[in-house]
Amino acid sequence: xxxxxxxxxxxxxxxxxxxxxxxxxxxxxxxxxxxxxxxxxxxxxxxxxxxxxxxxxxxxxxxxxxxxxxxxxxxxxxxxxxxxxxxxxxxxxxxxxxxxxxxxxxxxxxxxxxxxxxxxxxxxxxxxxxxxxxxxxxxxxxxxxxxxxxxxxxxxxxxxxxxxxxxxxxxxxxxxxxxxxxxxxxxxxxxxxxxxxxxxxxxxxxxxxxxxxxxxxxxxxxxxxxxxxxxxxxxxxxxxxxxxxxxxxxxxxxxxxxxxxxxxxxxxxxxxxxxxxxxxxxxxxxxxxxxxxxxxxxxxxxxxxxxxxxxxxxxxxxxxxxxxxxxxxxxxxxxxxxxxxxxxxxxxxxxxxxxxxxxxxxxxxxxxxxxxxxxxxxxxxxxxxxxxxxxxxxxxxxxxxxxxxxxxxxxxxxxxxxxxxxxxxxxxxxxxxxxxxxxxxxxxxxxxxxxxxxxxxxxxxxxxxxxxxxxxxxx
Amino acid sequence: xxxxxxxxxxxxxxxxxxxxxxxxxxxxxxxxxxxxxxxxxxxxxxxxxxxxxxxxxxxxxxxxxxxxxxxxxxxxxxxxxxxxxxxxxxxxxxxxxxxxxxxxxxxxxxxxxxxxxxxxxxxxxxxxxxxxxxxxxxxxxxxxxxxxxxxxxxxxxxxxxxxxxxxxxxxxxxxxxxxxxxxxxxxxxxxxxxxxxxxxxxxxxxxxxxxxxxxxxxxxxxxxxxxxxxxxxxxxxxxxxxxxxxxxxxxxxxxxxxxxxxxxxxxxxxxxxxxxxxxxxxxxxxxxxxxxxxxxxxxxxxxxxxxxxxxxxxxxxxxxxxxxxxxxxxxxxxxxxxxxxxxxxxxxxxxxxxxxxxxxxxxxxxxxxxxxxxxxxxxxxxxxxxxxxxxxxxxxxxxxxxxxxxxxxxxxxxxxxxxxxxxxxxxxxxxxxxxxxxxxxxxxx
Numbered sequence: 017x018x019x020x021x022x023x024x025x026x027x028x029x030x031x032x033x034x035x036x037x038x039x040x041x042x043x044x045x046x047x048x049x050x051x052x053x054x055x056x057x058x059x060x061x062x063x064x065x066x067x068x069x070x071x072x073x074x075x076x077x078x079x080x081x082x083x084x085x086x087x088x089x090x091x092x093x094x095x096x097x098x099x100x101x102x103x104x105x106x107x108x109x110x111x112x113x114x115x116x117x118x119x120x121x122x123x124x125x126x127x128x129x130x131x132x133x134x135x136x137x138x139x140x141x142x143x144x145x146x147x148x149x150x151x152x153x154x155x156x157x158x159x160x161x162x163x164x165x166x167x168x169x170x171x172x173x174x175x176x177x178x179x180x181x182x183x184x185x186x187x188x189x190x191x192x193x194x195x196x197x198x199x200x201x202x203x204x205x206x207x208x209x210x211x212x213x214x215x216x217x218x219x220x221x222x223x224x225x226x227x228x229x230x231x232x233x234x235x236x237x238x239x240x241x242x243x244x245x246x247x248x249x250x251x252x253x254x255x256x257x258x259x260x261x262x263x264x265x266x267x268x269x270x271x272x273x274x275x276x277x278x279x280x281x282x283x284x285x286x287x288x289x290x291x292x293x294x295x296x297x298x299x300x301x302x303x304x305x306x307x308x309x310x311x312x313x314x315x316x317x318x319x320x321x322x323x324x325x326x327x328x329x330x331x332x333x334x335x336x337x338x339x340x341x342x343x344x345x346x347x348x349x350x351x352x353x354x355x356x357x358x359x360x361x362x363x364x365x366x367x368x369x370x371x372x373x374x375x376x377x378x379x380x381x382x383x384x385x386x387x388x389x390x391x392x393x394x395x396x397x398x399x400x401x402x403x404x405x406x407x408x409x410x411x412x413x414x415x416x417x418x419x420x421x422x423x424x425x426x427x428x429x430x431x432x433x434x435x436x437x438x439x440x441x442x443x444x445x446x447x448x449x450x451x452x453x454x455x456x457x458x459x460x461x462x463x464x465x466x467x468x469x470x471x472x473x474x475x476x477x478x479x480x481x482x483x484x485x486x487x488x489x490x491x
Numbered sequence: 492x493x494x495x496x497x498x499x500x501x502x503x504x505x506x507x508x509x510x511x512x513x514x515x516x517x518x519x520x521x522x523x524x525x526x527x528x529x530x531x532x533x534x535x536x537x538x539x540x541x542x543x544x545x546x547x548x549x550x551x552x553x554x555x556x557x558x559x560x561x562x563x564x565x566x567x568x569x570x571x572x573x574x575x576x577x578x579x580x581x582x583x584x585x586x587x588x589x590x591x592x593x594x595x596x597x598x599x600x601x602x603x604x605x606x607x608x609x610x611x612x613x614x615x616x617x618x619x620x621x622x623x624x625x626x627x628x629x630x631x632x633x634x635x636x637x638x639x640x641x642x643x644x645x646x647x648x649x650x651x652x653x654x655x656x657x658x659x660x661x662x663x664x665x666x667x668x669x670x671x672x673x674x675x676x677x678x679x680x681x682x683x684x685x686x687x688x689x690x691x692x693x694x695x696x697x698x699x700x701x702x703x704x705x706x707x708x709x710x711x712x713x714x715x716x717x718x719x720x721x722x723x724x725x726x727x728x729x730x731x732x733x734x735x736x737x738x739x740x741x742x743x744x745x746x747x748x749x750x751x752x753x754x755x756x757x758x759x760x761x762x763x764x765x766x767x768x769x770x771x772x773x774x775x776x777x778x779x780x781x782x783x784x785x786x787x788x789x790x791x792x793x794x795x796x797x798x799x800x801x802x803x804x805x806x807x808x809x810x811x812x813x814x815x816x817x818x819x820x821x822x823x824x825x826x827x828x829x830x831x832x833x834x835x836x837x838x839x840x841x842x843x844x845x846x847x848x849x850x851x852x853x854x855x856x857x858x859x860x861x862x863x864x865x866x867x868x869x870x871x872x873x874x875x876x877x878x879x880x881x882x883x884x885x886x887x888x889x890x891x892x893x894x895x896x897x898x899x900x901x902x903x904x905x906x907x908x909x910x911x912x913x914x915x916x917x918x919x920x921x922x923x924x925x926x927x928x929x930x931x932x933x934x935x936x
Contacts, residue, residue: 034521054519061518062503069493076492084494164526206525248522334497350496358523359515365504370513380537383529395875396528415910416923 024056031055063355065289066334068316077301077314084348109144121159123168123182125375130168130182132156137170137180152187153178158201162208165383167224169210171198177210179224179385188385189224200240204266206249207392208383213240219254223388230390233269235262242284244292251307253292255281261294263307272307285336287329287352291315293336295324300338302349320345332357332364535872538865539881546847548811550830553585553840555592560834563821564606564615566629570827574615575840576603582617582627587830587842594631596638599623605653607662614641618650618664624672644677652692657700661717665690669705671717683715683722692734698742702759706732710932712747714759726762727932728755734778738802740785746802748776752898754790755930756802762934764927769800771807773894782824782845789831789845791822794891797833799845810885811843 034051068084070076108126119132123139128147131138137153140146155173162169166183175196179188193212200213209230210222217236220229236256245252245266252266259280263273281294292303298321301314322341329336332354336347357363363370387395411417426442428434506513521527558579566572572593573585580599583592599619608615608629618624625640632638648667655662660674667688670679687707696702703715712732713725728749735747743759744766752772755765774794781788787808789799797819798807817837824831824845831843844851854862872878887895913921 034519036521057517057519062516063497063499064495066496067494071492079492079494083492084496164530208526249525332497348496350494353497354518354523355497356516356518356520358518358520360517361524363515365499365501365514367505367513381530381533383526383533387529387532392526393528395532414906415913 026052026055030058033058061356065355066350066352068350075313077317079316081318081347084350108142109140111140111144113138118157119159121161121168123161124163124166124378125371128182130159130161132159132170139182148185150180152190153180157197157199160201160203160210162203162388164378164381165208165385165388166379167208167385169201169203171201171210171212173197173199177212177222181385183379183382191222191224191227193220193222193229195220200243202243202245204245204249204252205247206245207390208388209390211243211245211252213243213254215239217256217258219243219252221390223390224385225388231269233264235264236260241280241282244284244286246286246290247288253284253286253306255284255294261306265307273310275306275311283324283327285327285329287336287349288331288354289351291329291349291352293327293329293349295327295338298323298340300324300327300336300347302336302347302352304351316347316349318345318347329353331362531868532872532875534865535868535875536878536881538869539878542848542869543881543884544848545850548809548844548847549813550842550844551590552815553587553590553592553842554838555583555595556581556838556840559820559836559838560840561602561820562604562606563823563832563834563840564608565823565826566612567608567610568612570825573823573832573840574606574608575834576606576617576619577838578602578836580619580621582606584631585840587825590842596627598625598627598640604649604651605664607653607655609655610657616653616655616662618653620649622646622649624650624653624664626674642674644672651690652705654693654695654703656695656717657697659700663693663695663703663717665693665705669693669703669713669715681717681720683713685713685722685725687711687713691732694735694737694745696737696742696745697739698737704735704737704745704759706735706747711935712757712762714762724762724934724936726757726934729930729932733776736779736781736788738781738785739783744802746779746781746788748779748790749930750775751930752776752792753930754779754788754800762931764925764931766927767803767805768927768930769805769807771798771800771810771895772796773891773898777819778821780822780824783826783828787845789822789824791819791833793818794894795819795835795888796891797822797831797843799831809847810887811847812888812891813841814888815839816841 031051034054036047036051068076068079070079113131113133115133115135117131117133120129122129127142129140129142131140135154137150137156138146139148139150153170153172156170157173158171160169166181167188168180168182170178170180172178175193175198176190177193177198178190181188195212195214198212202211203209204211212220212222214220217234217238217240219233219235219240221231223230235254236258238257240254240256242255243252250265250267251272252264253261254264255261255277257280259277261275261277261281262271264271277294277296279296281296283295285293287293290305292306294301294303298319300318300320302316303311304315305311320338320340324338324340326339327336329352334348334350334352336349336352338345338347360374366374407419424443424446426439504514504516556575556577558577558581560575561578562576564574566574571587573587574582575585576582576598580597580601580603582596582598582603584594585591586593598617599621601620603617603619605618606615613629614626615629616624616626622645624644624646626642627640646666650664650666652665653662662672662674664670664672668682668684669690671681672679687709689708691706691708693703693705696704701717703717705713705715707713707725708731709727710729710731711725711727712735714723716723730749730751732747732749735745738744738746744756745759746754746756748754752770752774754769754776756767756769757765772790772792772794774792776790776792778791779788785802787799787801789797791797795812795817797811799809800807815837816833816835816839819833819835821834822831829845831845832840833843834840850862869878869882873882909921
């Protein structure tokens with residue numbers, strides 16, 4: 017007698033991770049099966065995330081890096097600003113470009129990186145050889161690489177947001193943002209939208225398909241100092257000159273939390289597991305769970321020798337890289353990185369052959385910039401508008417509606433069983449049922465309209481109760 | 492304090508020797524794989540384009556007949572054998588793997604009107620313009636022996652079509668009437684007439700093996716039951732049908748090819764309106780054959796093209812044409828669902844692929860997996876306008892392209908006129924007749 021009959025039970029939280037908001041009923045069964053299988057496979061993931069738990073009275077923020085390093089026996093790698101192979105801690109190349117460098121970004125693989133120098137945009141090989149000097153992109157202050165579109169988005173000091181397709185080598189679009197100097201930039205990894213922060217406290221969202229911003233949000237009362245978005249595209253964290261740190265839900269554009277930092281945060285970075293790192297002056301603080309529960313104290317803190325100018329979490333490691341005036345420091349942050357990577361997407365242990373195969377597949381799957389929009393699943397939705405339009409055209413062309421319900425013609429029964437009265441009775445029955453459906457539908461629509469009207473009235477009363485200075489101009 | 496920092500042992504993630512396969516750990520978490528709809532759409536677009544790049548359906552041309560090919564017969568048990576009869580009475584047996592003619596025999600004087608292979612596969616029957624039915628052995632005669640038919644039956648009138656029962660030793664011919672013959676007798680065991688003087692084709696139902704259907708010259712299709720003494724019923728259409736073919740999977744569906752450039756799929760039980768009207772040809776449709784899966788059929792037309800239709804769609808999914816192929820008289824879908832054979836009146840039989848971009852031969856398991864995946868993606872995104880546009884695009888010869896445009900303009904004009912007449916007359920005076928009902932005149936029991 018089997019004590020555990022039936023298929024293995026899958027815990028709720030694991031299956032919720034793989035749930036999709038699929039509105040079509042047709043593929044629901046296959047989709048559910050796929051979700052269950054993926055949730056079951058989760059059990060086989062080899063690694064677990066890191067963690068840091070203090071003892072009874074100990075606060076995690078008081079634990080120093082030396083303590084952690086001693087306990088864990090990992091040596092922090094020393095590196096330079098140029099290129100380091102993180103796994104083997106080898107220096108790949110070190111170059112001196114003789115100019116001030118505003119920003120550096122890796123392109124799709126470790127073979128190329130882009131450097132925004134004082135005048136123009138340069139692209140270098142991993143050996144330090146200059147590959148391209150792109151003069152069209154001048155005065156670039158910040159860059160972001162959109163990996164699945166092979167687009168390098170650059171924000172310039174003159175207020176231009178330009179997109180460069182690095183696989184083809186062409187400029188996709190140049191948008192004149194008309195908002196002044198752009199030096200705060202981040203991307204939303206979920207939908208490839210660029211977030212720009214401005215000195216008047218607004219954050220604007222851009223896609224290469226529109227010449228105007230998609231969304232303009234007023235976030236801070238001073239200038240915006242830093243913006244970052246989490247990898248699921250749900251939360252945006254901004255810090256401003258008004259010394260506030262705000263958390264927004266970027267799907268609904270509503271503010272969630274607002275924290276006061278005594279010295280403000282000049283740089284922000286979010287890790288893959290939702291740890292937020294904020295840097296003020298020469299102190300780097302890491303906070304855990306900024307958006308769900310109110311945070312009172314940081315998870316970890318660390319002081320670096322000089323002022324911090326840049327922060328970034330390493331993708332699949334528990335390491336935070338800090339760039340400061342004296343060089344580079346890597347900080348151990350347990351629980352920051354995603355423990356299980358996917359070998360086919362981003363594999364830190366890939367061989368040269370695997371990298372080549374991956375590069376070819378990625379180029380074949382390169383998404384066209386026309387598909388960048390706020391909702392990345394727009395292509396999967398059912399297009400009812402086009403169907404309605406085509407149906408209308410067809411009705412006009414044919415002269416009648418081919419999808420309309422056909423008139424009920426009662427069957428004529430043989431051997432005298434179909435009398436005139438019987439036929440009329442059957443016809444009336446169907447007519448009554450149809451009428452009932454019609455009445456039900458009209459009643460439903462009427463109720464809906466009544467509800468909406470009531471809601472509108474309520475809103476109007478709420479607004480009218482608030483007196484504003486402009487009321488004296490109302491007639 | 493308790494602390495754990497992620498540290499991966501490279502030995503767990505890198506292969507031990509270069510003779511091992513690479514290790515690829517997977518994580519199916521959807522947040523690690525963003526843009527799934529866009530990436531799948533791009534993959535579907537690429538596969539659709541590659542489909543068009545690799546669409547090379549023509550395989551071989553079987554050369555050898557000295558007059559136009561009039562009819563073909565599939566061997567019932569051997570996939571590589573094909574029999575064809577030509578307009579000068581010659582019958583050739585072909586080996587399709589070597590594209591060679593294995594055997595030639597002079598069967599009739601005049602046209603070979605019909606051919607069919609017996610269900611056991613050891614002999615085949617032919618009928619011709621010399622009013623004879625001949626039965627031949629399937630094996631070639633030995634050295635020094637003459638080609639002699641196993642059996643010859645002389646009839647009184649010309650026979651125009653032939654078909655054999657699926658299991659019994661019974662076959663049917665049509666000419667001036669539909670006859671049912673027993674193989675041992677030299678006169679028909681039953682004759683069906685219904686006031687028509689000539690029939691063009693007769694077919695046994697492959698599932699309900701006692702039923703037959705035939706196309707008559709009074710624009711009708713007549714249904715018979717072999718066990719009864721009179722025909723069952725008939726449907727009269729607006730124009731004459733050339734041939735018909737029963738669906739091998741659905742017992743009661745058949746498709747007939749008509750002179751008014753269309754094909755009609757009927758349900759045998761409800762003959763008052765066809766289930767589907769298949770419109771795409773620009774000239775009379777001469778032959779039709781179903782795929783063994785029963786989901787698609789192929790049609791041969793006087794307009795020098797061969798079209799493949801899905802059974803429920805009104806339009807074709809594929810069209811095959813060549814500058815060298817003239818009016819296509821007969822067409823067959825091979826029994827392994829992979830090839831289409833077309834015989835035309837310029838004495839050639841052509842071998843085509845049923846799926847134009849399919850890779851023939853044995854596929855490696857990864858190839859098969861990749862092809863299944865891309866097939867599913869194409870199906871998922873088939874309604875998106877860019878993908879539909881690429882998937883539907885076919886090159887047509889100029890005259891057929893212009894002809895089809897002209898036919899569309901004519902149809903549009905007729906429809907517009909009907910709409911205007913309805914608009915300007917009393918409501919209900921001009922009833923709306925659906926396209927399907929327009930082509931059926933009456934059903935007679």
